[in-house]
Amino acid sequence: MSKRVIIIGGVAAGPKAACRLKRLQPDWEVTIVDQDSLISYGGCGIPYYVCGDVSDEAELRSTSFHMVRDEDFFADAKGVCVLTRTRALAIDRKNRQVTVENLDSGRQQQLGYDKLLLSTGARPFVLPIEGAELDGVFTIANLHKAIEIKKRIATGKVSRAVVIGGGAIGVEMAEAFTDLWGVETSLIEFMPQLLPRIVDWQFAAMLKTHLLEKDVAVYTSEGATEILGNDEGRVIGVKTPERTLEADLVIMAAGVRPRSELAADAGLAVAPWGGIVVNNRLQTTDPDIYASGDCIATTNLVTGKETYAPLGSLANREGRIAGDNMAGIPTTFNGVVGSFIMKAFDRCIAATGITYEAAVTEGFDADYALTAPSDRAHFFPGEAIAVFQLVFDKRSRRVLGLQGFGMMNDSISARIDTAAVMISKGATIEDFMLAEMAYAPPFSAAIDSINAAAYVADNICDGRLRKVGLDRFFVWMDDFTAEPDWVALDIRHPLESEPFVKKFGAEKWVAVPYAEVRNRLEEIPRDKTCIILCDAGTRSYEIQVFLAHKGIRNTLVLSGGFNVIRRLGVDWIPGKE
């Protein structure tokens, strides 16, 4: 028996659900309602459209076989009716009707449904500050805004831009402006780090250092307090507590919020922060109404708690699942681990699961392994260092998260994706030690980064590796009196370590090369705590074990070593001041 399905929202989850549904139930009537004129676009591609990598916005609305996904396409190719410029005003659950209004004609009508899908997406959060409504202040809300932004830049109207918000979209937009258009760009973030809650501070700091290298002015711990305009109502700058930044264009990228008013007004359960509550079949509290995409609340599979995960890829997966369930095929969606990846100029940064900071907050017996291995065989041309942090629970040995930072290629994504599927199934450190990564020198080291990080975690859990974090070490480097009994034991090559001894003095910095420690044991300070330093941390661990065997137990390995320190933009490296 044919049924009528109304889908509210036509960007990612909605069209995906509609098409899946039509393939499962070809004789059902499926109607998509969207208030915009442009639908079914790849919103995540907007920064690449703005910067010119994608030349035409129509590419973001096209299939891989180059057909534009407009109303005609959905009608002709998919058998799906799309009503654009049509806003859903209210849901009458009792009579199973949606009131919609055509935004051009103003005409209202009732659309009856047997099943309803809410894929209303999210809206950008507009900071409640003065000047937010000025001409030249944009959110990345939809394709129209993107087209307008690009037009302004392309016509030479923008020489200075300020991006408010150091999340993924903010960073991507800052890159877009700087990279192709040479717009003088500042990025400001209210929190003390970029990508807050997504990565730990070391990864945010490596990202920040790279952005600075690429001439993006980055200001963290600095929120926008006011947006300044001229008499014509055009933006001219952004004020923070520290400074005033001139700007012809301001991007407000302060996160997004679920669009769930329609659901709330209809009496469906909505989380206090706005996410529509759904079960694992993506049903709302009305079993005939489903929801998917950026408007729903979902479950974090690591913490077991409610979370918000507004991502295009998830929206597509959820759309298919909603389509299945509406069509009568029981399919479940249990939640997310929160996989994230981003290009930032010549680097890639990615994460899955939760950060160390979040793990501590959530009450886990949390620890981390910070490693800096080669992204492929160290003898293979083009090899580079990648940095990974594996976060785990010491009590259960369960892996809680993985973060990666490296060159702009797919090698970080290989490790993050692998980790994501493992973490979603509750994998332990041992599972990570045994992960069978495909090996050939052009693709991986013989001991893959994932295995290596798990080995370090294993040594930490078993108490063999005692480490100190870069945060505490940096405090000491700023002020040696902070840890009066510390001394650095630098086991790198003398060419690397000697400038440090020279700069900081033999009292604070002792250099004995790795392979000579066994024969120069008398030079190791015994009355102090040795902070053992190398490039990646692996040799330091070996020396720590050896020294303990010789009775020298007051040692700590510096996590990550100089491979990480060098990426953090510190100012105390000799020759780099």
Next chain:
Amino acid sequence: MSKRVIIIGGVAAGPKAACRLKRLQPDWEVTIVDQDSLISYGGCGIPYYVCGDVSDEAELRSTSFHMVRDEDFFADAKGVCVLTRTRALAIDRKNRQVTVENLDSGRQQQLGYDKLLLSTGARPFVLPIEGAELDGVFTIANLHKAIEIKKRIATGKVSRAVVIGGGAIGVEMAEAFTDLWGVETSLIEFMPQLLPRIVDWQFAAMLKTHLLEKDVAVYTSEGATEILGNDEGRVIGVKTPERTLEADLVIMAAGVRPRSELAADAGLAVAPWGGIVVNNRLQTTDPDIYASGDCIATTNLVTGKETYAPLGSLANREGRIAGDNMAGIPTTFNGVVGSFIMKAFDRCIAATGITYEAAVTEGFDADYALTAPSDRAHFFPGEAIAVFQLVFDKRSRRVLGLQGFGMMNDSISARIDTAAVMISKGATIEDFMLAEMAYAPPFSAAIDSINAAAYVADNICDGRLRKVGLDRFFVWMDDFTAEPDWVALDIRHPLESEPFVKKFGAEKWVAVPYAEVRNRLEEIPRDKTCIILCDAGTRSYEIQVFLAHKGIRNTLVLSGGFNVIRRLGVDWIPGKE
């Protein structure tokens, strides 16, 4: 209490076990015995050394921090004693002694042990054909051979090479000769395809097509019957049943066999094909003797059967586990899924789990999803088509394997690695549908290749997608009478489909573009079986579903579509004859 550990074999598993052991038990005496003078090298790097990507063989024996791993390094840095040029002759299990002989002095001695590790590796299989011992015929047995091969090429002594064996090493060596040195290279493989048992025929065919494009002469189904030499005993050619190939250099890359004579002679259990039998703790049938690396038999986690997996990465992981167990830390190794990856000129080919062919042989209710998605967002610059094949068991919906072929970057490895860890845990199609791949346009499509392949598998399992394989289709293309009731229904753009209609005639080739099928239904042949063709197969599936809804059920979707066909080097594409 200090113990004495002898490790026989100093390449991958042995040194790894030795170093791990010394970190766990620093006061134990650990001795590595190896008959070679060069130890602890990255054997998988040999092709890259030969081709010049790696300029010095010492790089293959160096750590990532540029120290050469020779006897002094192991003594000074690791506290491990290495006896090179020393062959283990016999194991006296009763008295726990190994008889060793110094190959230079001829001196024999007994080395006592508390724990013994056999990491004797593998030896290349030498084909039992005439001429195998000629000067200029090489196996890739060790670094000395590699040095000699490179010397001959670099000094201009090689203008024609023949590689016998189309496995991974054979293909890599063929690339090495062709790519940098311009040596006229032929590759011959006895089996009907390259990489037999590693990938299915379509993937081998795509690889072969690419090698041919790169001027490697590839002959499959053609074994070497004789190696020809001149009067001075130097190689001059290779004979096959079909032809004689001239050669100044011949590489015999016909696979490797475990070195297990020592184990067998000592009465340890050894599989009929030579693999040393070990339990999950890597103990042989003598609990004080362990084995790891290329000399052991292991378990295939998909088939549950004994298998052989001689890989450098596995050897390292196994070495660490053997070290753990010898040191008293219980650690298990349950087996392998057989992850494989290889660079071949500008392409990457990879696989994990078992092939469709193997799955059928093993008695699974096997089927496959052959897909050809974009390796990143289709609008992102540099995007390219990748080809994947997901192999699954229809009854249990368990995923048995994944193969990938695409551009030479890390995107295939991301999917293969993710699949490997899932397959090793018995993941189903549903797990693959939900795999949370990190998404941003530079790294992935919004619906990742892995998810997309699982969607196809899901549709096949549920009977919604009825497909035909490329093998059967190619038979029909060669001889239309093979399937007299078939007709091609080409739904691609008219610019793509019309040349086919013109060439093969409207009786055999009907063209109706995808988006027009709904309105041109009367043109669809109803008295024949329509083979629906598009680029990737996804649109074909949609049309199949739609036609079935309209009562036209005798249709089959062509797996993989033209994205795969174009990579297979067929000669019937209009304009390509």
